[in-house]
Amino acid sequence: IEELLALPAESFGHQFASHLHRNGLKPDFYDAIQITGVGDYLIMRVRQTHDIWHVVLGYDTSVAGELAVQGAYLSQLGDGFAGLLLAAGILHTLKKDPLGYIETMDQIFDAYHRCKQAAPFITVKWEEKWHVPMADLRRELRIPSPRRQKIGAL
Numbered sequence: 028i029e030e031l032l033a034l035p036a037e038s039f040g041h042q043f044a045s046h047l048h049r050n051g052l053k054p055d056f057y058d059a060i061q062i063t064g065v066g067d068y069l070i071m072r073v074r075q076t077h078d079i080w081h082v083v084l085g086y087d088t089s090v091a092g093e094l095a096v097q098g099a100y101l102s103q104l105g106d107g108f109a110g111l112l113l114a115a116g117i118l119h120t121l122k123k124d125p126l127g128y129i130e131t132m133d134q135i136f137d138a139y140h141r142c143k144q145a146a147p148f149i150t151v152k153w154e155e156k157w158h159v160p161m162a163d164l165r166r167e168l169r170i171p172s173p174r175r176q177k178i179g180a181l
Contacts, residue, residue, distance in 0.1 A: 028054070031157060039164050040157030043082045050088050052078060072149065083161075083170060084101070084138060090092050090120060091131040095138035102142035102147065137174050145170045 031044035040134075047054060062068050080099055086092035094116040100109035113135065120131045142148075146168045156164055 032157060037084070037160045037162070038157065039153075039159050039161050042161050043079060043157075046078060046082050052088075054078075061077060069149065073106075074101070076148070076153060082094075083125075083148075083164065083168065084141065085173065086134060086138065090116060091127065091134045094120075096130055097143040098138040099136040099148075102139040103145070103147060133174075140174070141171045142175035 028044045028047060031040040033049065034041040034044075036042075046052070060067060060071055062071065063130070077096065080086075080096050080101075081088065081092065084095070084099060086095040094113060097106075097109040097112045097116065100106040101113065117128075117131070120128050124131075148168070150167065
């Protein structure tokens, strides 16, 4: 993390390390699992890169930001578990923060549609991209800017 923090501020590596540091996160949050096949590898890779998705898409670690990343998973991976987490998260938001519901739905919708247009994240060798400026990485991955029109404004 210290090495990544020493990179230029606009680099993907610096922004990733700053995200981890700011949120008190560790890059090895998940315990390693025994890889016995492609499925195990993909599960572990998605777990290992979760916070990378936050950074490249620009979503924070709030409930809405976490649900946005689940929307991205659903979009790019067709992840049924992400769909279940989205349903639970939306119900949680309606109960605990009904005024935040629209903003949460905006972020989920935004993430889903941006990731439909983007290159597949599962194929990216993130470890080779630490030095790349974030703007260049987003361009390379065809990540659209966040939507300007929000659901709440419709």
